[in-house]
Amino acid sequence: MAQTQAAAASTSATTRATAVVDAADPGPAPSGPGPREVRRRQRLRRLALHTTSLAVLVLGWWLVTRAGLVRPLYLPSPGAVWDALVRANTDHPISPGSERVVRGEQNYYLWEHLLASLQRIAVGVGGGVLLGVPLGLLMGTTWLGTLLEPYLNFLRSLPPLAYIGLLIVWFGIGDTSKIWLLFLAAFPPIAMSTISGVRGVREDQVNAVRSLGASRRQVLSAVVLPATLPEVLTGVRVATGFAWTTVVAAEIANGIPGIGGLAYLAGEQLQSALVIACIVVIGLAAIALDLGLKSLERVLVPWRGKA
Template sequence: MASPTTVRARAVRRQRLRRIPLHVGTLVALVALWWLVTRLGLVRPLFLPPPGDVWDAFVRANTDHPLSPGSDRIVRGEQNYYLWEHLLASLQRIGLGVGAAVVVGIPVGLVMATTWLGVVLEPYLSFLRALPPLAYIGLLIVWFGIGDTSKVWLLFLAAFPPIAMATISGVRGVREDMVNAVLSLGASRRQTLTAVMIPATLPEILTGVRVAVGFAWTTVVAAEIANGIPGIGALAYLSGQKLNSDLVVACILVIGLAAIALDLGLKFLEKVLVPWRGKA
């Protein structure tokens, strides 16, 4: 006879499988509505290009093609890079920025939650969290130049606050009786931190990382405004300046799908690292 855990897992799996037709049907309906609106001419193509034109722009951005109809000059993708290369460059910047935010944000959050520094620094952390990226991108360029360093710094500053604040929230949510129990058994402060505090805080930290990745994606266009090629955010920005709506929508869809894929990966990582979450 299967255990309750196995039965529950099978039920969850069946429920997810039943949702697949719903998701596919919703997507098909949205694309059909999009096509119908553009086909009837309810919206000008400059504002909402048809799905076929967006697909052509996507294919064009990933292949070698003539510079213009009838031209003998062959160009590579868009801005001399394929679309997947633009995406990879942005992912690398986001990986560096969010990775640095994880390395710095978690220890800072632990220190702020367990010492008097939390009272002093938390208002400044909230201040940093409230700042829009465009407010200080110019200053970062002055400090670090228009290369990748300023972009990574901007993404770090976007990702750091949610990770630190999630860590603080997680530590403050740990029950005192759990900490007192291990201390009474002779555990040191370091052992208490590694055996109780961090495991109990890990679900909150992973949630903070997911939020931070989302913030990083919303910041990538601002980060890549200056000298951001290759970069999917810069490509979307430059395409908008040229009124190339087809390519702008293609970039938006790629950014959104990449963000969904990253979020699904983080959800899977959460299940691996904290399998007990939601089972209490």
């Protein structure tokens, strides 16, 4: 009887020890895709979705034009748009059978039109950054905000076509009036984003730096500017997009070379295929610009969105 109880006690102790070991060692972790693999699969799914939707859109467009449901003047076929795009980037006879050859459209290739517009936008948005950020910092930290913010809101609410005529009267039909228009489109979003960023700085951070003896300039450079930079970059993205949508208005008068000027001129000449080709190029360029600015934002403010 004693031997049976001892054996039972030994078995119970062994069982408890095994349970403790099993609890301490859960065994091999379940196999599965890691975070990087999950992100890669998500990107592939998004790419497949975008590609499929684009293919369906182009197919529907082709079917509508093929069936003749819409006149080519109003909706040219995808093939006609592609031919216009190729023609705008190559040398071709000025008319069928003519020996005179022209470069692209209006004696410029399409990429040259695009580059001219990008240069104007770079100068206009660059001027908006150079003036909008310092002014936004001043308006966010001094009494200038109370004084100037109504005028800034007034300027922000004006559509570009409201003052393009006045800018042409002041500066002529050259690039100066176009750059001024793009600057006036880009400046308000940048300034207002900077003001918003300054006013969003936590007061306890500023007080902590001041308690350590920091000067006003040190507070600005060590606390306010880093905290405001994400809002500033967001304002630059918004301003660039707004300036890009204004490029056609900026290039209405004497806008050649320029992608907006070419689109406007092609519309006046009823070259619908070329107009759509310009629209596609403008849209793709805008997407590329925004992606570039988002990449720059990730480099300059890697802490954004992280606790």
